[in-house]
Amino acid sequence: MASRRVTVYDVAERAGVSIATVSFAFRRPSEVRERTREAVYAAARELGYVPSGSARGLAAGQTGTLGLHAFDLLIDRALEADAPAASPASTLDLTESAIPWERLDEEAVADPRAFPLYVDEIQRGFELECRRLGRPVLLSRSSDAVADVTETAGRVDGLAVFTSDPSAAAVAALTQVSKALPVVLFSLPPDADDTHHRILVDNRGGMAALVDHLVAVHGATGLEFIGGLTAADYGERFAAMREALLAQGLPAPDAPLDQSPLGRGRALEALRERIGERRLPRALVCASDQLALAVMDLLQAAGLRVPEDVIVTGFDGVLAGRLSRPTLTTVRQPMEAMGRLAARLLYEETLAPSPAPRTFRLGTRLYPRASCGCPET
Amino acid sequence: MASRRVTVYDVAERAGVSIATVSFAFRRPSEVRERTREAVYAAARELGYVPSGSARGLAAGQTGTLGLHAFDLLIDRALEADAPAASPASTLDLTESAIPWERLDEEAVADPRAFPLYVDEIQRGFELECRRLGRPVLLSRSSDAVADVTETAGRVDGLAVFTSDPSAAAVAALTQVSKALPVVLFSLPPDADDTHHRILVDNRGGMAALVDHLVAVHGATGLEFIGGLTAADYGERFAAMREALLAQGLPAPDAPLDQSPLGRGRALEALRERIGERRLPRALVCASDQLALAVMDLLQAAGLRVPEDVIVTGFDGVLAGRLSRPTLTTVRQPMEAMGRLAARLLYEETLAPSPAPRTFRLGTRLYPRASCGCPET
């Protein structure tokens, strides 16, 4: 490592040319005489010249990178929240060079309940598309610290934001950021005076398909909902469930059976109580797969069988739902496509901004599996 | 979106103060009178001011972000290579806002064979630790285009590089970059005159445990190796297998049974031939889980049973190995820890560079599962 940063000036001096020539040699090689060019390259190699992205970005007026910012997810990230943010690898004494397995305390096996989650699959789609577009990705996460979003926004040409249930402060920060660069939000329905682009999924259609399936195929009628309503997606799902039930002339609950967020402390308190009283509906329709898996754990721990005693369904279509026993009936979101679409949209907006914010709603699809009584797949 | 970028000058003018005051208001709020500060904030909010990361980075002499660059992986990324880089979401006509599921061609289900792979779990560890450290992550990928590494390096304070089997050009580029900022390489044993930090795993110990298990528990003696030797990790594994066999007085193959890289075209040609001739060893020790899964596919397609007819083992410990039938016996690497360690190392190096490059070798662990004849777990 050079003590001081190597700049064009150093390279120019070494190669016996001016800084303009150095810059040209890299940016438009064809317009520089070959001998000069090679001299510049040699000097750069010897000195270990790495052009400063900051300086380039400043001069160019853009960074060339797209960002993905995730606010801490109160709900879907619950499992992560339970685990300490630090791991043994975070605190290891780095003076030793051989570190035995035991000291790493690595999970015995990869745990699909922790990774990949919903947000991870979206992120993957975002990364894949950015790579296709030849743009690096800047990832950042924060626990709703508003400063972080702005900070991230300052380093990218376009920003995708993942946040269920954003705070008022976060909304304000995003509105401000949207004035400076294209911002696309996942899974948050548009407000009145909206300035962001949006990528949503068809919660309504997915939930309707699910309810219809439960009623028509399994003859289930007593359906209850699990999940808080402050998260926008969840609210849409609950409303859609009610709508679908009422459309069939069936009774629909006025409120979710349990709204407690997953995560720290004793979650699903209301449900636990109902389990204790053995006062359960025929089917528990959960707002997400993560919730559904937690619900199945609770039920099975109480000696109840899924789906014989209680049907449980999820929403999202994460990998973990395929690996649970029973496998989880769910409505799958096109997560990779959501991430890819976000990247594409931002890319296009940076090239040619559209006058008004754009909203996309992507299709969903029902995957009946064993937790509703369908055969394992 | 503002047509022209909003700068400190705009905010200062609007708030009726100087640019220094604006800067102070954000950086050292306590040193600015409250009334002034609020005026600045208000102006910033109204104008949609987002500080330029480039300008800040330039002034500060550092970017505050850590980078992870992955060269295209010839081997482990084979499955991805088979799939087109573009997806329907990459080419959708974005003038419509409602996009049905059918048009997305999303995978019917999340496919653990494609994600998460080895590199994804390392990346996750890197991300988690960066988050803990409060640093954003810059991700970039390239197909060995050397320019990209340098470009990425110019935007970060430290760089982790993932590349099995790097080209000479890539090595040269990395050497150059290492002069400018801390670089840590995964899974590549040190050269003589080394300038990078390294994070390696104990391939030797892991392979020894595997071979001992196969011999002692399952009485397997005819072991053959699958995997190319140019990838450094694979070479270590093959050498360790030979060593372990010879140490037991057992015969050891001089070369891998098949060295063809996974991926495009007809892979594992040599193995296919041996399968056709029904001339197979008792056990196929594969250099990676990805290879092992492909090998099991081939064997089973030819009507051979694993482990009854042929034992198959992998290396890495990815999730897909737990989901295959039979489940895959493997040696697990502490992938999350590797990623976390890389981030920590870079972080510390940016704060206080160590005089010499540092190398860490992390422990591995054998996970016997059904593909060697152990009970399903």
Next chain:
DNA sequence: TTGTACGCGTTATCAC
């Protein structure tokens, strides 16, 4: 407490 002025490293527009 607030304002002025300079430097950070690159690109681009000019002359030469």
Next chain:
DNA sequence: GTGATAACGCGTACAA
């Protein structure tokens, strides 16, 4: 084909 020079936006000594 090459060299001088002016932005780009922010942080911060230093002066007021």
